[in-house]
Amino acid sequence: MKTSTKILNNAIEEFASLPGIGHKTALKFVLHMLKQKESNVTKFTNSIIELKKSLKECKICHNIADSDICDICADSKRDRNTICIVENIRDIISIESTGQYKGLYHVLGGIISPMDGISPSDLNIESLIVRINENTKEIIFALSATIEGDTTAYYIYKKIKKYGIKISSIAKGISVGNNLDYTDELTLGRSIINRIDFENN
Amino acid sequence: MKTSTKILNNAIEEFASLPGIGHKTALKFVLHMLKQKESNVTKFTNSIIELKKSLKECKICHNIADSDICDICADSKRDRNTICIVENIRDIISIESTGQYKGLYHVLGGIISPMDGISPSDLNIESLIVRINENTKEIIFALSATIEGDTTAYYIYKKIKKYGIKISSIAKGISVGNNLDYTDELTLGRSIINRIDFENN
Numbered sequence: 547m548k549t550s551t552k553i554l555n556n557a558i559e560e561f562a563s564l565p566g567i568g569h570k571t572a573l574k575f576v577l578h579m580l581k582q583k584e585s586n587v588t589k590f591t592n593s594i595i596e597l598k599k600s601l602k603e604c605k606i607c608h609n610i611a612d613s614d615i616c617d618i619c620a621d622s623k624r625d626r627n628t629i630c631i632v633e634n635i636r637d638i639i640s641i642e643s644t645g646q647y648k649g650l651y652h653v654l655g656g657i658i659s660p661m662d663g664i665s666p667s668d669l670n671i672e673s674l675i676v677r678i679n680e681n682t683k684e685i686i687f688a689l690s691a692t693i694e695g696d697t698t699a700y701y702i703y704k705k706i707k708k709y710g711i712k713i714s715s716i717a718k719g720i721s722v723g724n725n726l727d728y729t730d731e732l733t734l735g736r737s738i739i740n741r742i743d744f745e746n747n
Numbered sequence: 748m749k750t751s752t753k754i755l756n757n758a759i760e761e762f763a764s765l766p767g768i769g770h771k772t773a774l775k776f777v778l779h780m781l782k783q784k785e786s787n788v789t790k791f792t793n794s795i796i797e798l799k800k801s802l803k804e805c806k807i808c809h810n811i812a813d814s815d816i817c818d819i820c821a822d823s824k825r826d827r828n829t830i831c832i833v834e835n836i837r838d839i840i841s842i843e844s845t846g847q848y849k850g851l852y853h854v855l856g857g858i859i860s861p862m863d864g865i866s867p868s869d870l871n872i873e874s875l876i877v878r879i880n881e882n883t884k885e886i887i888f889a890l891s892a893t894i895e896g897d898t899t900a901y902y903i904y905k906k907i908k909k910y911g912i913k914i915s916s917i918a919k920g921i922s923v924g925n926n927l928d929y930t931d932e933l934t935l936g937r938s939i940i941n942r943i944d945f946e947n948n
Binding site for chain 1: 750752753754755757761764765766767772774775776777778779780781783785788789791792794795797798799801802810811812813815818830835837840874906
């Protein structure tokens with residue numbers, strides 16, 4: 547898709563570089579921007595510039611941070627004895643929005659995937675081992691329920707089991723509110739194997 | 748969805764203000780931006796700033812332009828005797844990408860829709876009538892095949908028929924390459940009514 551104006555084409559190309567955005571949607575964004583007040587457009591672009599200028603990686607857990615240490619690691623109210631291992635920052639946001647977890651995190655920055663050329667050395671595993679000390683009571687794996695997720699968890703498990711701390715994994719089972727009809731066989735099978743005591747639930 | 752960082756939240760909110768973009772996709776865009784090189788981010792934001800600063804509306808056809816008159820109206824190679832009436836700039840881009848039209852355009856800026864509170868006075872109809880002169884040979888309606896599109900075309904038709912110029916409308920029928928099974932009844936019916944001489948096709 548080409549328009550008659552170079553400036554328009556440039557902006558379309560830039561929006562089309564966003565993940566999952568094609569040229570038609572990019573054009574929609576551009577026309578939306580054109581309709582906005584100048585001040586709103588400045589607000590939009592400034593928020594992106596600010597993002598790139600001010601955000602860093604937390605030196606402890608590799609979460610996003612506006613200083614050397616992220617708000618979660620710096621929060622003295624959180625349970626500092628539990629570390630939840632996640633693949634990426636998005637997973638932290640998802641878990642935080644449940645309001646069910648008050649411990650710390652550790653962002654691996656990916657999962658082991660030979661197909662995509664991601665090996666253990668590409669992940670933040672060394673910095674996790676450095677973090678483990680006498681206060682660490684539990685490590686929770688919150689990785690994808692895929693072969694890659696399981697492989698990664700098992701790899702890390704072998705590295706840290708010698709410390710004798712509790713190692714757990716988030717439960718896999720049918721979604722809350724879901725009908726059994728709509729649950730795939732593997733998940734259903736796993737939810738039967740991992741069944742929990744009714745009275746304790 | 749809330750993250751622990753204000754700068755991140757701001758950027759997510761801004762991306763989520765784009766049409767059709769929710770907070771999850773906005774977060775995906777933000778994380779994508781964070782992964783980019785500083786120079787790429789600057790290129791992205793500059794293209795948007797430039798867009799707002801430099802683009803105007805063509806004084807003749809209301810297309811987007813980087814000066815008072817758009818590239819299409821200024822192009823002396825185009826057929827200046829034909830004007831194609833479209834709803835918006837996006838339609839110009841669609842028609843231009845077919846490479847089948849070499850005349851001029853006129854952007855209405857919408858279509859008559861009492862439900863959405865859009866009346867004829869909200870559209871660029873007066874400026875169309877001003878454009879019609881002794882050189883104008885044909886006016887083509889390229890509006891949506893909806894009640895609103897038909898109403899708008901009929902309203903303008905009544906205003907301009909006195910000039911005695913040829914007035915046409917783009918053909919409605921089954922899509923090229925489409926199976927009859929997948930064509931809706933209304934379109935199929937219309938394509939039978941508007942059937943064309945086989946030898947001239």
